[in-house]
Amino acid sequence: MHSLRLRLLLWLIPSVLLLWIGALGFSYVDSRREMQDVFDRYLLQIAQSLLSQGATPAALSPEIAEEIEHEDEHQLVFRVLDRAGRVISQSAGARVFPLQTPEGFSRLRVHGVQWRVLTFNEAGSQRRVLVAEPQDVRDEMLREFIWDTFMPVVLALPFLALLIWLGVGRGLKPLRELARTLKTRAPDSLAPVQLENPPAELQPLQVALNELLGRLAEAFARERRFTADAAHELRTPIAGIRLQAQVALRSTEDDARRQALRQVIQGADRATHLVAQLLTLARLEPGHVLEKAPVDLCALTEESVASLAHDAAARGTRLSLRCEAPIWVQGEAGSLGILLRNLIDNAIRYGGSQGSVEIDIRQGEPGIELSVMDAGPGIPPEERQRVLERFYRRLGTEEEGSGLGLSLVARIAAMHSASLQLGAGLNGRGLGVFIRFPG
Known part of the structure; x- marks a missing residue:
């Protein structure tokens, strides 16, 4: 050493x-x-x-x-x-x-x-x-x-030489004090380190150490919130699956048993979807570094529309895409794909049956504009900011959901330095999501 x-x-x-x-x-x-x-x-x-x-x-x-x-x-x-x-x-x-x-x-x-x-x-x-x-x-x-x-x-x-030895030892005394301070701290203590009259050379180390402790405290707090939120949100679908499984076991009629099993499958699908979104959200927490590269936003949107076309057809929703390909943005294709699928899926599910969803991508001044609009009931202006929070769901909504879709969209947009706004949808109705990527 x-x-x-x-x-x-x-x-x-x-x-x-x-x-x-x-x-x-x-x-x-x-x-x-x-x-x-x-x-x-x-x-x-x-x-x-x-x-x-x-x-x-x-x-x-x-x-x-x-x-x-x-x-x-x-x-x-x-x-x-x-x-x-x-x-x-x-x-x-x-x-x-x-x-x-x-x-x-x-x-x-x-x-x-x-x-x-x-x-x-x-x-x-x-x-x-x-x-x-x-x-x-x-x-x-x-x-x-x-x-x-x-x-x-x-x-x-x-x-x-002796004076130099003693002087160097005295000069290094603040480092020993810092070591003793850290050694005697509780393992779970992330409070800032406080030193009395630290020398100028030690102050950058103290500041950097306190910044690190602050980031660790924030990360642990996020982990605790994520664990608590995941436990809370998973409790409902798991309880539903258990209840329907018990109904199926006790039912003596085939139709009732099949209905209960279908409910079990739907509950499992909802739980799977929730877990997938929770894991995605955890992966995109602050600290995640994007591996950016040129991405054709039009081609990526066409893939997302194609993957959700079956769900749209089942609800009688008409999907339309306007984009003069190619339009390139700097970003991570995987994250942008999650953003697009969540936007289009939300528009399909909350836009009402026999509705319309229009996706428009154009080269604007400045930047690239992406809009996804539906003709559903929409969101009142006073609630538009809250729906970007995790696990927030509007009361009276008939659709099942986890309240994570738009929060994922907001997080991915921020990671790509893009602005996000919520407004009115088609013909002044429904919801419109407008994202502007830097040019």
């Missing part, structure tokens, strides 16, 4: 170490350059003093004279030449240096030792002076400076 704290530490500590090494390298280069400049100015100061104060150690300032007199300790050497190149004065260690050296600052290796050499001839002076110092002296002083500067930082690194 990967540890977030370990990952942070493996990122932070090497990063700090690399930055520290980089800072050390930069400081070393910069300090070396600055120290070189300081020592070069020091050599120039000695050279100027030798030219201006008589060219002997006794004529120099006490500090510089002490440096030269203790040349074995400080290893600083000098030489003063006249205009003809003769030695006027020199320190003991300068005898090994050649008489001719380049003007200005240079590096010279003498007997295996690297020297920093300044050959100086001041304007207007008849003398030329050489001052030299071993490079090792400068490097040793630079190393001591770097060591004294960065050694405390090196010693502080373990403490810095």
Whole structure:
């Protein structure tokens, strides 16, 4: 199992170490350059003093004279030449240096030792002076400076790592609190998670978690409603089937027994139809993702009309379809087929015997318009919105039904971003269902 704290530490500590090494390298280069400049100015100061104060150690300032007199300790050497190149004065260690050296600052290796050499001839002076110092002296002083500067930082690194460890642990404390909060919650608790002063980085997680809990609560509520509704609605047809079966068992007459058995078959058909619609409605609950593709709405409607033609003929209902095929919509053919069959079946069953049902599909502006109209008793305007609710059935309706047909239609229309309106049907009578699909 990967540890977030370990990952942070493996990122932070090497990063700090690399930055520290980089800072050390930069400081070393910069300090070396600055120290070189300081020592070069020091050599120039000695050279100027030798030219201006008589060219002997006794004529120099006490500090510089002490440096030269203790040349074995400080290893600083000098030489003063006249205009003809003769030695006027020199320190003991300068005898090994050649008489001719380049003007200005240079590096010279003498007997295996690297020297920093300044050959100086001041304007207007008849003398030329050489001052030299071993490079090792400068490097040793630079190393001591770097060591004294960065050694405390090196010693502080373990403490810095410990502070980073503790800081990362403290920073992850809200995550541990969230874990404890979730661990101690009741299994059936879907209430939002509340944290005291959560950090900004944890707030998106808290919001997303609460949104998930809200969706779960809504889904469970839908499941409970569906279970309760299904149990309630199935109770009636099952009770009817049981009652008719008992009548058939007790009947001594063949006609009465056959009538009871026909009622059993009709009850079973109604229960089957109700279960099919309940399952379809459950499948189309929010969260269902449609697999949309171009669908020829005219051809799909012709298939639905053909599948219900026998029922229409049995009731003496005339079906008519007007559609200049093809008319394409983006949708799921299976869901649209359910929508069309429910609309046409409702129009046949509630449109009255010897009635008419007209289906019209046309390309409108904007979008595609589908209308299914019948000439039945219709639905009063004040009830048209309620018939879109699940299990709502108007009182006084002679037809058997589950109250799910139009709710399925409304759900499928919404899933296809289509608008649905209920209005008057044929010749101002009956019911008209008008659906507009986006173009």
